[in-house]
Amino acid sequence: MPTYDYICDACGHEFEAYESIKADPQTLCPGCEKHTLRRKIGPGAAILFKGSGFYQTDYRSDSYKKAAKADTSSGGSSSGGDAPKSTPAPAPPASSSGGTTA
Template identity: 30%
Template sequence: MPIYAYKCSSCQYEKDVLQKMSDPLLEVCPECKQSTFTKQVTAAGFQLKGTGWYVTDFRNQGGSKPADSGTASTPAAPATPTSSSSS
């Protein structure tokens, strides 16, 4: 279902509404009750419902595991140069 952004031109109230494409447009502002509530032109937003989507089916299967953020590796101490000078 698409998510539409609405804005009132009277009181500047904004709201995102989840509604079917066949639903009538909202015209009355829920805040000020004026009939100046209009749909905004925005990027498409939608919700994926049901099974068969990546988030529900493949979240923890395969692929590489993320780095463990709980353990911090300590860098090795730099090696001290050994001087073998003979006089």
Template identity: 35%
Template structure:
């Protein structure tokens, strides 16, 4: 359930109220009884920073990082062949 900030326009009384989304907004001030109690616009209580997280980040419970284990040399993919030596004369443009 969200917490809403309310403020009375008559007496200035402020209160945070835990309400269901389906509940009607409060209008009567609990301090002075006036019908000027209204919801205030407030900033969110959390911030999302960084690139986020994934479902696999916290699985396992060992506290180890989620980096993949190294692949044994026998199972490692073959390395790409080295590029051929440059055979052009010194006046080429690439």
């Protein structure tokens, strides 16, 4: 249920009321007891969805999820900068002592 702001045109009393969307606006001022109350126009509140299934990433395609998982598991950076690349060390030479002696 939303919260509405009210103001009285007679006495200037302002207050907030937590009421249903279907409820009729109040007209009786609790301060001066006159029927000069009106509902103010406010920005309203944003709708907040909680739980799974409401986030943008929940609706991604399987191919996108696989590519994103491969990108994060490879340790790649998505910054796109010119970072120096490390080269792997050369493999040591193979030993020729395959069990035969000369």
